[in-house]
Amino acid sequence: MGLWACLAAARAGRRHGAPCRRCRMTHAMDPQAWQRLKVLLAEGLSLAVEERPGFIDRVCGEDDALRRELESLLAASDLSGTPLDSHPSEQLLDALGMPSTPAWIGRRLGAYRLVALIARGGMGEVYRGERADGQYEQQVAVKLVRESLDREFLRQRFDAERRILATLDHPNLAKMLDAGMADDGSPYFVMEFVDGQPIDAYCESGQLGIEARLRLFRTVCQVVEYAHRQGVVHRDLKPSNILVTAQGVVKLVDFGIAKRIGPAGGTAVTATAQRALTPEYASPEQVRGEAATPASDIYALGVVLYRLLTHASPYGDTTGDNYALTRAICDTEPLPPSRAHDAAGQAPSRALRRRLQGDLDAVVLMALRKQADHRYACAEALGDDIFRHLEGLPVQARRGALSYRLGRLLLRHKAVAGAVLFANVALIAGIGVASYQAVQARQQRERAQHHAQSVRRLANSFMFEVHDAIAELPGTTAARKLLVQNSLKYLEELSAESTGDATLRMELAIAYRKIGDIQGRAFTANLGDPDGALKSYARGVALLDGMPGEAAQRELVNLYKRQAGVLVMRVESAGALAAASKAVAIAQGIANAHPDSEADLMLLATTHGQHAQAMQGAGKMDDFMVESEKAATLLRRVLARNPDQRDAQLYLSSHYSQLGDRYLERDTTPETSKLAYDAFSQGVALLERALAAKPDDALISARIGSMSDDVGRALLRLNRPAEARTQHLKALAIWDRLSGADPANARYRFERAHSLGQLGTALIATGDTKEARQRLQTAVDIFEGLPAGSQQDAYPRYTQAANLFHLGQALLAQGDKPAAKQRYEQSVAMLDDVEKRFGTGAGNVSAQDVRAAIERLASAH
Template sequence: MTVPTETSTESAVLDWFERALEQPGEQRKTWLAAQDLPDALRLRVQRLLDTECSLGGFLEHSASAPEPEGFPAIGEHVGNYQLLARLDAGGMGVVYRARRADGSYDQDVAVKLIRPLHLMAAPEFRRQMLARFEQERILLARLQHPNIARILDGGRTASGLPWLAMEFVDGISLTGHCDRDALDLRARLRLFLKVCAGVQEAHRHLVVHRDLKPDNILVTRDGEPKLLDFGIARTLGEDANGDPGATQLTAMTPAYASPEHVRRQPLTTASDVYSLGVLLFQLVAGERPYRLDGLTPAEAERAICDGEPPSLRSVLQRAGDADPSRGERASQLTDDLQHVVAKAMHKDAARRYATAQSLAADIERWLQGKPVLAHPDSAGYRLRKFVGRHPLGVAAGTLALAAVLAASGIAMWQAQQARQGAADLREMNDFLLEVTQASDPFDADRELTLSEALDVAATRIDERFGSRPELAAEIRFGIAYSMLSRYRLDAAEAQLGKALAESRAAFGDDDIRSLRIGDAIAYLRQEQDRGKEAEAGFREVIARLERNRLTDDPLYGIVLGNLGNLYLVREDYRQADPWLRKSMTWFDAHPGAAEKDRVNILSNLAHAAHGLEDLPRADTLYASAQAAMAVAYPQGSPDQAILLNNRALLAEDRGDTQAALALHRQSLAMRRKVFSSEHPMTLTALTNVARVSLDVGEARQALPIAEDAGAMADRVYAEVPNGRHASTWATVADVRLANGDTTGAAAALRRADTVRDTVKDPAPSMLAYLEKVRARVCTTPAACPAR
């Protein structure tokens, strides 16, 4: 049985107290009595409500009511500001209009202080409130955006109470502004785009608002929305156990809260995207999707998590006769816009828009009369969910399927006639369903993985799309990338070569689709240990993008980073760093574009700083990248595994081998989850675990790991020479020697030397590692293998 801690109890008290304050004053006691709460918790909340009442209705009535000792009154100074009037109050704070009073300049601001009631609460409760208030001040200081109310100043009063001064927003709520000015549908959507821009800026700084609602978005007289009240916001990637006051408070507004928020599950930016979806529903329909008034918490949770909201069209049609403005919006509504709202509000966080910027981009497409990317759930989605229950060995194939589906959308965009585009899409989707069904054991003699099914599909492209090179190129590229991810290099080369020829024939040498394939071929050359060809390939793609003024396409930022990564692999950190910086500059100038690629560039920048021996900067960049990856890859990914590996190498350089071993083991576990057992990514992690296990004195445990790595390296690199193959056998030699097997160590070192001789451009670190192991093995001439 789990015993509630004092912290969790105080958090629950605050949560329910804030919910009670949202009820009309005369109904709070009745509402609280109707909730399904433990008696002790209900009593604590009721006492807070009674105390609030005893203060003379301070928050609902005048500012002249009794106040706690040391709490500033109207007319008094807080810092350099004089309090003029109370503006608003919430569960945590009270906000005053104030004016700069030191003669420097004339400026009205909003000054926020902790509610007087909380200052008289139990010590732990009071500590949480102070910590939460401080958290809001820290988060706001990070955010500078025209659609976020800026923090201007902060400090403590003479009695030690924290305060912060914010930009004074003279406006009304988002929905109130739309209704007062009778905005039509398109005007409401253009206003909503600015809200998305503010939310995206917060997410870019890894800040999740967690309480987006109309009252927290005020629209100024000149029509600019401003996000307010980051009181329950939190930073992604921070240690939730480190500061309960800042991260464990669970206050929310249920009507706008995501299913995972209602269930008290960990939150990501997807939760804010859901809240944006609810806001969008309300702006279009004129009411919220769920009616929660009078429901118990359990009933409200079921409604939000399991219930289906009415369609926008049905709500607008129902209210159209009584409200002409809604009838007008109903006439402008299309199925595409309904799909956009449904995608933003999807129960499954993974099915929502990846970012607020992605949601805004689809609305922009709708406003411009272009097809949107949101689509309703389909048989294909259900099939992919089935495949998701069999993850081993199919992760790379699933990524390829997503790439091919995206290619379907690209085909639609490029179609000159809507009818032809629809026919193309149906033809490609039929092919994709055939691919998926090939993994069904009822249609085959055994259950194929999706990766195997894609390999089969590659043999059918010529037959199915022989006369349609524009479609063949797109599908072939997705399947080839799957092969490349699975280290099927020869097969990938065959498909990419055909895809490039088909794309150039259909679209031309300088079309973005042809250049994307060129980038993939350059990466293939890198994996084939053909570094000079890879470098030339990346540089050619960059030059064509620049020459054709395509530098706003995400491919440009990606290929800059790919060239930088090539130099990283060569351990040429001085060349890698400027290319990676240039890539990061591009992503910073294009927020929301290919966010996962941006995170990977950040990780590679950390690796470059490490190589340049700027260890403090490397550590800072690694920490930022790891926090960002927690957002981009909540279930883990190969890129996260690489980051863990690189942080482990940094820990080694700092002499913390125990921490390094723990990180290498985490990286290995993540790679085994994503890749097959016979993949270079798995092999690299396996070798590192063996090597560092030896460093911490676990020679016996390292032996079977090293032997497995050596055998795997011979299989993985059977066709393509690679320096990692030689490093693996050097590790085997080192581990055998530590276990007393000098003969076996010499044999392993000979194997490492043989492999090294086949590598065209061996990395300096690999050569240095071989020599370090050789020095340990060659303690006597007899033990040293001949060179």
């Protein structure tokens, strides 16, 4: 029996007044003594058996009751239950005696071959792998469950880690790319390979200054905040789990002991897993065996920051003395970083001391407060204080810091501190805090007045110049969001004081449009939040409503077009048609006033294209053809003047895509399918010429990926499945590359799932049901990891239902009838929902088709 099993039995015995059957003792002690016993037991279990008698003598002294309890618990701990109950050193010795790992090296798991062992931990082994299917070159990290030990328990923890990773998607998290089962039944998952150093080693090797370290650390806060918002507590934040690449990109790794936050805001914990921690970075509540919460991760961030700034531990020199370390974590207030001595015992230099005094001392000490509810409320708040310090703004940590320290002092010396002393100290503290806050308020007003214009210029620079410069580069979705959101925040603050400023209203409207694009603009890189996008576009429209001038009118066209695009995806046809009609009317007036303006011709052409899409969504196919041809005619006029006009090439390719879709929806004859194939092929050829001129353009690559899948659909209609497979593999390679470079992009992830589904359908047609099953299962898994907003849109939801149906077909072809039936039932439930909410679409799979398949399966029995 290990520490937490023994304590659980002891606590049960204490509640009921009965002896613990394993420990042969009774437990009747007050809560304070109980807490002390837990700390001493943890310390004793970390010692070798021969060292324990001396330890007991030293800590128990004349306290015979404590001695009996501690000796009994330590004796009970020698009874082994599961491998996690044993001392880590015993597990290490066990690991050293395990079979050697080279048996895995050279083996292939899915599309990857294992080439070298990277690391071995308590639950798994991590290998460096490489893509082995010839599609493209890629280095990955592959994690497998370790052999031996408590195999079933490790599988459960491994599956929990895999499920957690599947829901996380952030540019500063190592992305999960794939998962599966090895031939021997061992589960594995494939991760992005991070070639980096621990954050402390990176800072030292690069000799980074304080500001550079703080900027890296702020990124860590942002990614931890993201995990917390997804309901995940990491529980093991330390430098070795925070890697930095040679390019300076932070990557948070190893969610092996992470835990989901329960509905009530706590964590669902198990006794064994709770002790899997790194003591030097553990919070007081973790050391005491209590549930870890987001506040525990904030404490660990405080320890990491302390070490980055001081090269020292906040607990002084406790090397090898676990008892002293435990006491320091739970009871001892750390020295401010400006007074810390490094590992060599050296005090900070005068320059470093001056740099750390004040703000940084306060920030670090607030993160390291012993009571969880006195720390930063969230990781974002900690990161925000780092930003405020870097910008020369007052930090929130200095508010109330004095009263906190005085409160801790009184708690530690309450026998000395009487009521009078408390009242006087509180009065002094109150006067000091009030004076400080008054000075701070005056400084903030002065700074606000002095920097208002410079802040506005900076916000516009980030929003227009920097954002637009990176908008078409892969991997920049999250960076664009951060740029525009921060710019918008500053502009909104200024707007409250400048309500009559028309130029500022225009700037805000454009900012809302760009935020909406990042949140959920249809068919572009986005975060999968269509509801948020519609709200942002509506705020932009409200700002410009009634504003004179062509600049405001052009921006209104852009906002209405985007509203229509999102509403088309949601199959809200009436709203889409209304927004698109408004856009066309305004754009036509602008173009009439400037008939020779290429920009205004483009604006009108794209607006007709959006109107055509709304017509198609509403089922008005004759009107769709008219509007689509209007758009194409205008685009051809632009290309006749300027053959390399990139946007005209992109939008004309969209015309060919819509035209091909129309043919596929019309009927299934070979003649019509050939017309669709020709239209899609024209679009791809146009895009490939555009890409040759701009090879790094992610938008053009994405369009080629979409239209390659379209070509594959048409080829399958023409009964040419092998050629269709080639087109879908081409599309999949594009989506793999784009989603790998931009993990935050929900649209890329969905398109990858869509291509996998299309590929699976083509593989079924070729008779390769084994690979079809694998591809379709991966597509289904990707969809389940998409943001909730994306999962509710009509097209992604229909696509998932179709993938489930085709997965059922592949399972049935392999003889797995129960699994096929399960997938059919999932598919029909989703299709019923889609058809109820959005109407019957023109897709290849309907709820009626799936019900017929279920009936055939039932009759076969």
